[in-house]
Amino acid sequence: MKKASGSSRTVEVPPHARTGRVEVDTPAGSIVAPGDFTVTADGEGALYDTTMxxxxxxxxPSQVAVVTAEHKARILFDAERGDAIGFGLQGGSFTSQTSISLLSPQGTTVASNSFGGTAADWEVTDLPESGTYQFVIDPRSTDTGSVAVMLSKPVNATVSFDGPTVSTALSRIGQDGNWTFTAAKGESLSIGVDATAMGGYLRCYVYRPDGTQGEYLPVPNGDSHSLDIDSLPQSGQYTLRCDPDGGGTGTVKIAISHYVQGGTLSATGASPTLNITRPGQDGIATFTVQAGEFVSFAATGATMPSYATVTITGPDGNFVSSITAAPGRNDAWDSGALAAGTYTVRVADRRLDVGKVTLTLSKPADVGVLARGGAAVKATVARPGQNIHASFTAKAGDDLSLEVAANSFTSSLWADVLAPSGTAVVSFRLISAGEVDRLDRPRRSRHLQGAPQPHQRGHRLAQPEPESGGLGSEDACVHQQCAAGVGEECVPR
Incomplete structure (x- = not known):
């Protein structure tokens, strides 16, 4: 104490004093000064041009400036232990990368970072103690400039699996959003994030009940996106945290859902219709095959405004194939010989669309072995996406034709002929709806390997494939090709 009067006290500032409000204790009580006591230099002797x-x-926002080279600027603010604080920076005029740091009430560095350009944002979570913190701006080298800084706490909201979409305004530059929900270990999760009303790129992260960071979901400017987790790893409260880039502001809409369950698909059973009713929701189904089996899979009757992507993954979790279904446009996938196990089918809408799609699993309509010169065999496709399999026997040097007659399909067919080794002799041969065709000469095709002249002895496999899940029937026969292309014709049974 240097000096005292009835209304004031003059004291000597001790070494290592810190900037902030001063609290005075006297026998009559204690009082906190309404203004800040300011230490004009930091521990390294650097001066602050701005203290706010x-x-x-x-x-x-608070406008701070560094007008003298090698000086700094700072903003003081009060916070509680455990707080999360966002710093939004706009209108920066510094010409090089600028360091920023957060000092605790004790003067120690809590966190540090840097920014470049005119706009940025930074977050520091779980502050270590209550008191006055310093946000410090330290330009590098001889740089000077100014920047506007806004402080904010995150906006917190809750979402539920059966509840409505939650709309949250992030109205302050640098402000984050936190959405919490409770889930059990093993539950499925789809998260739909609609950022069409946001003014910047959105980076979203899932935090598990134990506080560890999980999955990451980027959402481009003015767009929407979804994240899917097949099996949650823990039970408890999860947090979705979304951070707008560059201090962007706007409104975010969040929905969480369980998967729509399509059950186990059967090649002879009913075709389930998956009804996607929530933004970002996925549909899921499975099917099981034995080693070497062939299957076909169709997605039909889609009602989504744009389209749905249907993805098939194998028993090992690896990608197998994908197809796309849209209103008025069906699609189908045909397997080769499959490995044994259970396959997963996932339906995902484009962006956050909702709607229905029907899934059908089939095995080929196998008409057996076609006898050379015999009567035509009728093959009927009764399930969307189903293929026809027929085989015939030939030896090297045979000159044969495979004829398709009595074609009642209302959509085109693509026909393959495979040698005993599995090599395509005819590949993706187009047969138009209702057309009679003979597979003995090059014609319209996507990848024609040459005329179907057998090069190996053994069974050949013919595979007509209806386009877009078409239904119908055809007659097929195999006969010897004669001179000048004249030979036997199909005789229907």
Whole structure:
């Protein structure tokens, strides 16, 4: 104490004093000064050109400037232990990368970072103690400039699996959004994030009940996106945290859902219709095959405004194939010989669309062995996406034709002929709806390997494939090709 009077006290500033509000204790009680006591230099002797006080409720950002080379600027604010604080920076005029740091009430560095350009944002979570913190701006080298800084706390909201979409305004530059929900270990999760009303790129992260960071979901400017987790790893409260880039503001809409369950698909059973009713929701189904089996899979009757992507993954979890279904456009996938196990079918809408799609699993309509010169065999496709399999026997040097007659399909067919080794002799041969065709000469095709002249002895496999899940029937026969292309014709049974 240097000097005292009835209304004031003059004291000597001790070494290592810190900037902030001063609290005075006397026998008559204690009082906290309404203004800040300011230490004009940091521990390394660098001077502060600007010292301002701000809060997370200020309506406008604080404009701070560094006007002298090798000086700094800072903003003082009060926070509680455990708080999360966002710093939004706009209108920066520094010409090089600028360091930023957060000092605790004790003067120690809590976190540090840097920014470049005119706009940025930074978040520091779980502050270590209550008191006055310093946000410090330290330009590099001889750089000077100014920047507007806004402080904020995250907006917190809750979402539920059966509840409505939650709309949340992130109205302050640098402000994050936190959405919490409770789930059990092993539950499926789809998260739909609609950022079409946001003014910047959105980076979203899932935090598990134990606080560890899980999956990451980027959402481009003015767009929407979804994230799917097949099996949650823990039980408890999860948090979805979304951070707008560059201090972007706007409104975010969040929905969480369980998968729509399509059950186990059967090659002879009913075709389930998956009804996607929530933004970002996925549909899921499975099917099981034995080693070497062939199957076909169709997605039909889609009602989504744009389209749905249907993805098939194998027993090992690896990608097998994908197809796309849209209103008025069906699609189908045909397997080769499959490995044994259970396959997973996932339906995902484009962006956050909702709607229905029907899934059908089939095995080929196998008409057996076609006898050379015999009567035509009728093959009927009764399930969307189903193929026809027929085989015939030939030896090297045979000159044969495979004829398709009595074609009642209302969509085109693609026909393959495979040698005993599995090599395509005819590949993707187009047969138009209702057309009679003979597979003994090059014609319209996508990848024609040459005329179907057998090069190996043994069974050949013919595989007509209806386009877009078409239904119908055809007659097929195999006969010897004669001179000048004249030979036997199919005789229907």
């Amino acid at each position: 006080r701000a809060s997370v409720t200020d309506a406008d």
